[in-house]
Amino acid sequence: MISFEPTEEQQMLIGAVRRFADKEMRPVYRDFDEEGEIPQNLVQKGWELGLTAAGIPEEYEGFAEERSVVTGALYAEELAWGDLAITMHLLAPGLAAYPILLCGTTEQKESYLPQFCEDEFKSATAALIEPTIRFDPAALKTTATLDGDEYVLNGNKAYVLLAETADLILVYAAEDGATQGFLVERGTEGLEVGDREKHMGIKALATYELALNDCRIPRASRLGGEAGCDLGQLMTLSRIATSALAVGVARASYEYALAYAKEREAFGEPIASRQAIAFMLADMAVDIDATRLMVWEAAWRMDQGKDAAKEAYLAKMFADEMVLRVTDGGVQVLGGYGYIREFPVELWLRNGRGFATFDGLAMV
Amino acid sequence: MIDFELPDQIKQQYAMFRQVAQASMRPISRDLDENEHEKPWDFINQMWPVVQMQEAYELKRAERKAAALAAGEKPAKPRKRRPSTVTLLMAHMIEAMSWGDAGIYLCIPGGQLGGEAIKAVGTIEQKRRFLKRFTEGEPKWAAMAITEPCCGSDTANIQATARLDEETNEWVLNGEKIFVTSGLMAAQESDGFVVVWASVDRSARRAGIKSFVVEAGTPGMKVTKTEEKLGIRASDTVSIVFEECRIPYDNVLGSPEVKKKDTTKGFKGVMKTFDASRPLVAASAMGIARATIEFVKETLEKDGIEIRYGLPRHRLTGLERDVMEMEAQYKAAWLLTLRAVSMLDERRPNAIESSMCKAKAGKAVTLITQKAVEILGPLVYSRKFLVEKWMRDAKINDLFEGTGQINTLIVARRILGYGRRELK
CATH class of the missing domain: 1.20.140.10 (Butyryl-CoA Dehydrogenase, subunit A, domain 3)
Incomplete structure (x- = not known):
């Protein structure tokens, strides 16, 4: 039946997020924009709202009884009302976590998802955008080539949120012309985090260029394994x-x-x-x-x-x-x-x- | 819970209305546009039994409610009741019919806006006396007469008067009304009625305005002119003159007393009718919009042009962007309409949402239909196709039931918490 009323639970969540946005983000976002930094303690406070874990099921140590994109849309609006840069920082781990949840193999889910449900902010991200005006997510220039038991990644990425601190980066690359995701862990050889980018807006948010030079990862790190991702x-x-x-x-x-x-x-x-x-x-x-x-x-x-x-x-x-x-x-x-x-x-x-x-x- | 699923029953009825629109309206659409003032009698006779059923159902419900009240039962608390779906169904009916033809849709007999006014504020006796006619006999119409040559949305300025003749206990109406939709059918060509806004005390301005029911054939009420219009030509729009037109005392809707001068209290009740009718006008606009978008996409497809969703901006053609803009505007307006409609069914105040959807729908359908003529070019500028007609029909939605500007003004006042003094 058509209705435009969030559930009581959703309204409580909106209330909590709105309070955070109002009390914690609004007093500081201008300074952060000028300084180009978001202090870790605020990120930690935001993390403790448990929003990312709220989208991960209990079997992976999250507390989602039923994952809901509507709920996600509701809290995203409230956070962004507080400040966009802080919000994108807080939500960045979801760029790796949710694709793993939706497309990952059982091993990938079991090994990564619980990390997003811990008390400490888990820095993770994805690398999709490429530094070209003709960027097209469905026709990436970054390539992934299978070589024995390894994938070799090559190419350049831009707008990679939190790349410098991320433990895990989901790199999107073209494999035989089709876009697939690849889970690249921090410190992998050939993964080079470039300069911090300077943008017109979201200045407090740390985003980086990323270069992949013959970056080799195990075949099992392909998101979704053989099935891949949609x-x-x-x-x-x-x-x-x-x-x-x-x-x-x-x-x-x-x-x-x-x-x-x-x-x-x-x-x-x-x-x-x-x-x-x-x-x-x-x-x-x-x-x-x-x-x-x-x-x-x-x-x-x-x-x-x-x-x-x-x-x-x-x-x-x-x-x-x-x-x-x-x-x-x-x-x-x-x-x-x-x-x-x-x-x-x-x-x-x-x-x-x-x-x-x-x-x-x-x-x- | 946020939910966009239509109840099955409405889905089925919507599908049925869509079939009627396709089978009974589209084939006569062009003819009735070319031959203004002709009536779609076959269609009217086809719809009349459906109208009778609906009106009978509503009247029975009103009777039950009145009987319960008379017996001293408390009405069920609105919150506990399951939300009704009456308006939701009506919006879908209107959308489907307007997809068929917005002018022909307006020819559907029944209470329409005049009937709504009685349903909203009439006593049970008035409902019996005026609405029973829509459940029996030949097709009948009702109309709403508000606008005057001097003023439309500036209703406080209404010049028509109603004077009480205490000797005969009758109201005596004088004045001229224009732009009365279906006025010819309601006042002259059937045993219908016209709901007329008139002032019982002009010095009281808004507070003096009351609405009166004048039955067809009442001496002193005369249709003086039938307008020739840009679009919705199947629907008649007339001027009506009232000259010492006498009606029974009980034909006044709501209390005839003038509350404190210069307050808007009584008037606000009258304005409430618009909160209910504006989303339905928006729904009509959306029917035309959907017809247009479907035609554009089918025509392009036949020509081998596919609209590719999901591409980055730089790969989209200008044509694709135009079509997507049309679709997004349609979606935006339709969802705003559904929100206003569902609030009505939930019996929640919806004045702001109602004006929002009306303003948006009027603007959206104007843009969509005008863009369609541009995109498809010389092909559809021709009267061989209906697109040029839809563009002409569409425009009325940004004009009647309050122009887009008036509705924007209402939204602005509401969000600012301003009255008419703070924001003119």
């Missing part, structure tokens, strides 16, 4: 997560602009009393709600075992444009102040623009 399903999951993050960022900017427009006076009345401003805010509200519903529908389809590829893809396209429009509107409502770094809206615009380029950078 890239489409993983991309769908990632698109849902990323779109949910976009909703959170957009909401942050919208809420700030709304409050500002009621405070700021011009010509003797709040600027919100002018339709030029009020209509922008109304359009933002409609856009945000619409995107959230599209994300929920795609997530619900995944939970139901229905094909959600098209829904997730359209939601992501819509979300990419929505978050840019809304965060740009946030700056516009604040006028000149919006351009000043003392105010948060310029940060949200920089982060908002990123979504069109974020592919496979979050999973729930």
